[in-house]
Amino acid sequence: MAEFDYNGKKIETDDEGYLQNLGDWDKGLAEVLAKQENVTLTEKHWKLIEWIRDYFQKYQVAPAIKSLTKEVMNLENLPDKKEANKFIYELFPEGPAKQLAKIAGLPKPTGCV
Amino acid sequence: MAKPKDKYKVPVLDGKISIPKIVPGATAYEHMIEAQKDDMEALGFPAKLQDGWKAKAIGVFKEILDNNKAVRDYMDICVRCGACTDKCQFFLGTADPNNMPVQRQELMRKVYRYYFTPSGFFKSLSNSQELTEEVLKDWYTYFWQCSECRRCSLYCPYGIDTAEITMAARQIMDSIGLGQKYTTEVIHKVFKIGNNIGIPPAALRNTLDDLEEEIEEEGGKGVKIPMDVEGAEVLLVPPSADFFAMPHMESLKGYAKVFHKAGISYTVSSYASEAGNFGKFIGSYKSTKEINKRIWDEARRLKVKRVIIGECGHAWRAAYNYSNTMNGPFDFLDSKYKQPTHICDFTLGLVKDGVIKLDPSANDDKVVTFHDSCNIARASRMGDFQGGQFTIPRELIKAAANHFVELREGTTKEKTYCCGAGGGLLTEEIMNVRIAGAMPRMQTVKEAVDNHGVNFYALICAICKTQFTKIFPLYGFDEEMVGGIHQLVSNAIVL
Numbered sequence: 001m002a003e004f005d006y007n008g009k010k011i012e013t014d015d016e017g018y019l020q021n022l023g024d025w026d027k028g029l030a031e032v033l034a035k036q037e038n039v040t041l042t043e044k045h046w047k048l049i050e051w052i053r054d055y056f057q058k059y060q061v062a063p064a065i066k067s068l069t070k071e072v073m074n075l076e077n078l079p080d081k082k083e084a085n086k087f088i089y090e091l092f093p094e095g096p097a098k099q100l101a102k103i104a105g106l107p108k109p110t111g112c113v
Numbered sequence: 114m115a116k117p118k119d120k121y122k123v124p125v126l127d128g129k130i131s132i133p134k135i136v137p138g139a140t141a142y143e144h145m146i147e148a149q150k151d152d153m154e155a156l157g158f159p160a161k162l163q164d165g166w167k168a169k170a171i172g173v174f175k176e177i178l179d180n181n182k183a184v185r186d187y188m189d190i191c192v193r194c195g196a197c198t199d200k201c202q203f204f205l206g207t208a209d210p211n212n213m214p215v216q217r218q219e220l221m222r223k224v225y226r227y228y229f230t231p232s233g234f235f236k237s238l239s240n241s242q243e244l245t246e247e248v249l250k251d252w253y254t255y256f257w258q259c260s261e262c263r264r265c266s267l268y269c270p271y272g273i274d275t276a277e278i279t280m281a282a283r284q285i286m287d288s289i290g291l292g293q294k295y296t297t298e299v300i301h302k303v304f305k306i307g308n309n310i311g312i313p314p315a316a317l318r319n320t321l322d323d324l325e326e327e328i329e330e331e332g333g334k335g336v337k338i339p340m341d342v343e344g345a346e347v348l349l350v351p352p353s354a355d356f357f358a359m360p361h362m363e364s365l366k367g368y369a370k371v372f373h374k375a376g377i378s379y380t381v382s383s384y385a386s387e388a389g390n391f392g393k394f395i396g397s398y399k400s401t402k403e404i405n406k407r408i409w410d411e412a413r414r415l416k417v418k419r420v421i422i423g424e425c426g427h428a429w430r431a432a433y434n435y436s437n438t439m440n441g442p443f444d445f446l447d448s449k450y451k452q453p454t455h456i457c458d459f460t461l462g463l464v465k466d467g468v469i470k471l472d473p474s475a476n477d478d479k480v481v482t483f484h485d486s487c488n489i490a491r492a493s494r495m496g497d498f499q500g501g502q503f504t505i506p507r508e509l510i511k512a513a514a515n516h517f518v519e520l521r522e523g524t525t526k527e528k529t530y531c532c533g534a535g536g537g538l539l540t541e542e543i544m545n546v547r548i549a550g551a552m553p554r555m556q557t558v559k560e561a562v563d564n565h566g567v568n569f570y571a572l573i574c575a576i577c578k579t580q581f582t583k584i585f586p587l588y589g590f591d592e593e594m595v596g597g598i599h600q601l602v603s604n605a606i607v608l
Contacts, residue, residue, distance in 0.1 A: 109311075110310060111353055111357070112309065112353075112389065113354060113358040
């Protein structure tokens, strides 16, 4: 468990930097979490963050990697999954489970992933 | 496509697996993230270390010795012959002497001698050791650098099952509030939601819909992945990674096509949506049994005739070895079938009976090799003949692909190396241990790539798939090489 100050509020994260209280998330906090990951958020990042948050709100779990890849193909007009995968890793070099989920304020996907 | 980070120490591959010069304490700094309060409490453990932990630990140790004759024998019968020392991939990769199986076990045996043998009190005579905080720290460090793969056990002339010792150590640590986050969080999720990942029913259905759509786009018209269907013939229980991760999902597509083509009705379950059983990893009989029970309760509820387990190593061990004594008998199922059946055994049977047809030329772009996963190779069996766990997957690969080569002699079948992340080690905080533990296997991969042009690394374990997908790029290989046997079947099946 770790914590840091954000706008005068104490934000708790687990030992891997994922938000402990998902309700703490807002766009400003996403910027702070992104900075901790050395990721600079652009419009392309935000599109994925919003999509994955919507998905999470609907289904209470992060999307399967295939669903994310498919969404990226649609959003960015990419020809195939390989390109889409490359695109995701360019935005989030440590991978979607680790960085996209973390910055979007989702819990860490567990299990054999 | 993970980028090698500066902090990662990736060995240079020269194709050799040599015994390193020992480096005491080389990985003493490695530390698993400790368990969270609510996960520990949900599993019936104290949230953290409390006053009086030592007496409690010795009490639990005594209970294990009283109830588990094997562990008691293993404490006494090691003669320190050293046959196991160079058999562990974590020792070969890290050079830390505490990762020699005999030395790792000694961390526990010296405590055993102190408390449970007559001469134990005379430290100098018996080389015994009180359970101090420092010893406990060593336990936590090194019993969490063992993947319970049992490669060392294979070479032990006394047949000491070292995984049982690791499990006992983890059981003692959990019972005093010193747990590991990854495994306890995962087990808690199975109890709460039904699977390791935490996929609720609506999300699972959504994923399966997407997958059906993808299969159809790829020419598999009408292939369905039914969920929670009462009265289906088969309950299919894959590891939940097959619903979520890559390349795992490609194998799920393969299973679906097999059922479709064979015309056998089946269903997956949103309640028993996990074949994996992390209860084994922490040596918890109670959790193992409870996770296993979900499968058979669901088989009963859905009134299926048989249960088939997907591509997952320890899942197969837990389902095949323990189901009957933990949650049997299964007289409500059809006695004509092996309960449970491994998906590879099932598919190969259909191929042999001519029910489905595979066209191996569909995989002509691939030179395939096979990595035996430890829990299948050394801890269970497949089919109904000795060595079935070795021949069935290989026969299925050869039916699905024309080009197959074996990995280096002495590192296959029961002698296989662990992927480096089994037994609860598939977590990021110990990435360097995972990289080091994969080193012996990666030496043989390099050889297979250099000498035979291998470009497909076939697996039947969800942990192996995830580990190698992460490890291959760090060692300079394409992660796309990693895949499941049913991924090959998926390509080759004539629909």
